Amino acid sequence: MALTEQQVRFFNTFGYLGIKQMFSPDEISWIIKDFEFAIQEYGGGKNHDGSARTMFGAPIERTARLCTLLDDPRITGLIGSLIGEDFNYCSGDGNYYSGDTGWHPDGNWGELFAVKVAFYLDPLTAESGCLRVVPGSQDPDHPIRKHKINMNGSHELFGVAPKDFPGNVPLETTPGDIVIFNHDTYHAAFGGSNRRRMFTMNCIRRCHTDHELEMGHKYLSVHSPGGYNVRTGAGMFLPLMLDTASEARMHHLAQPAQIHDELFPHLARE
Numbered sequence: 001m002a003l004t005e006q007q008v009r010f011f012n013t014f015g016y017l018g019i020k021q022m023f024s025p026d027e028i029s030w031i032i033k034d035f036e037f038a039i040q041e042y043g044g045g046k047n048h049d050g051s052a053r054t055m056f057g058a059p060i061e062r063t064a065r066l067c068t069l070l071d072d073p074r075i076t077g078l079i080g081s082l083i084g085e086d087f088n089y090c091s092g093d094g095n096y097y098s099g100d101t102g103w104h105p106d107g108n109w110g111e112l113f114a115v116k117v118a119f120y121l122d123p124l125t126a127e128s129g130c131l132r133v134v135p136g137s138q139d140p141d142h143p144i145r146k147h148k149i150n151m152n153g154s155h156e157l158f159g160v161a162p163k164d165f166p167g168n169v170p171l172e173t174t175p176g177d178i179v180i181f182n183h184d185t186y187h188a189a190f191g192g193s194n195r196r197r198m199f200t201m202n203c204i205r206r207c208h209t210d211h212e213l214e215m216g217h218k219y220l221s222v223h224s225p226g227g228y229n230v231r232t233g234a235g236m237f238l239p240l241m242l243d244t245a246s247e248a249r250m251h252h253l254a255q256p257a258q259i260h261d262e263l264f265p266h267l268a269r270e
């Protein structure tokens with residue numbers, strides 16, 4: 001399902017977009033069930049005591065049902081409308097967050113190259129740890145980037161708590177809502193619980209040109225199982241994601257898998 005022209009313009013201008021209730025209560029309830037299974041069985045969730053963030057890689061690759069998020073026309077339409085229908089899926093992370101996440105971007109590409117789709121699995125408000133963004137901060141000319149402002153030091157710099165950094169927008173969410181943002185967009189969360197559940201899907205543009213291929217290699221040398229020195233048994237992806245893939249899904253997996261094999265041949269599928 002393609003986004004409207006206005007939604008695409010909003011994302012391109014402000015660096016993020018929220019979609020209310022992309023998934024119905026019934027759908028998000030199985031997504032939460034499978035996420036809980038994944039983080040408990042594979043992600044260290046059993047040891048989470050709230051003192052620190054618990055994080056694991058490739059959350060949607062842990063059950064066959066979660067893998068189908070990459071086949072869902074609402075998800076492929078959302079990502080495809082912004083970075084092209086031939087986008088590359090590049091894994092993600094699953095989390096029990098604990099406390100605040102300071103301001104940061106996930107990338108500094110200087111152009112729209114990578115996006116993050118975020119599923120927040122608990123109702124979150126401005127006071128209870130919802131995602132916050134600085135609209136427009138993906139732009140290399142944004143004052144934060146131009147003047148290299150340390151947003152997390154805003155109390156000392158400006159007498160303003162980081163949570164109240166001027167111009168930031170709290171994106172309150174109810175489970176079933178989706179947020180997508182440009183990796184270059186500054187984001188943070190403040191005031192959350194010590195078990196704030198969230199998982200992501202990271203995607204990059206398909207690489208055609210030498211410039212794009214260079215960015216793709218750079219991206220995957222860090223944000224990938226090989227980048228974290230993790231052996232999946234099948235290179236870039238967990239075997240389940242590949243073994244249950246249709247031709248259409250495979251289209252989003254093939255190029256990252258190939259680049260990952262080039263970068264980390266010792267981790268390639270035997």
Ligand SMILES: O=C(O)CCC(=O)C(=O)O
Nearest residue numbers: 097101106131188189200
């Ligand atoms: O929800 C949060 O705490 C922030 C998420 C985040 O920083 C990220 O996914 O990069």
